[in-house]
Amino acid sequence: MKRDKLNMFLRKLNHGVVGGMLCFTVLLAQGQTTETAPSNPNVRLGQKALLDGDFKSAANYLQKALPAEAGDPDVMYMLGYSQFQIGEYKKSLASFGKVVALRPDHGSAYYYLGKAKNILAVQTETKTSSGNREKMLSAAIADYSKAIELNAEDVKLYQNRAIAYRDLGxxxxxxxxxxxxKAIATEAYNNCIADLEQVLALTPGKKDIQTEIKKAKVYRDNLK
Structure with missing residues (x-):
């Protein structure tokens, strides 16, 4: 896969999944040729597994490609994405962390770092202290904020940061x-509302977002 086409595919990867596996398949097929396929057989198998939607196999193959490919942010991104999809959120944090260390401008990696931390912070079945949950939520907010710095027009970044602020509230x-x-919770809800209002500004008329704004205001105003 030529590097520029691989990068295009990876930039659009999460958008393709949002739109369904068909878009995901087309993006990969457009960039993949026999002559330009990655030389590492485990990377090739990992990409194929991603194409098939077999994220567990993709994660296994891409993991086997390490440490040889550990310095390739594209491989690490695909690994982190696969791990995220199968619920291995802590492992995905490590993988996406390597991506941003290699590519500090990788907005999608910051997005998934934020999502993974938010999920881990609210998991009730895990024995995690309130202090650690707050640290993870704050870190998730920071990751989303970094992603927003890199792409201020991406609606999903504001919406997901709003969720993190709500969970902190x-x-x-x-x-x-x-x-x-109460003061910290009030500030968190206010920030949540501000982000949701930004979502509405970018995508006017979304009734689900209007409903979430109303809920956040009720939560905030009912703080004792």
Missing amino acids: ILRGTSGTSNYD
């Missing part, structure tokens, strides 16, 4: 808990 705004702090 819930965490710090639940009365009776040891970490309850």
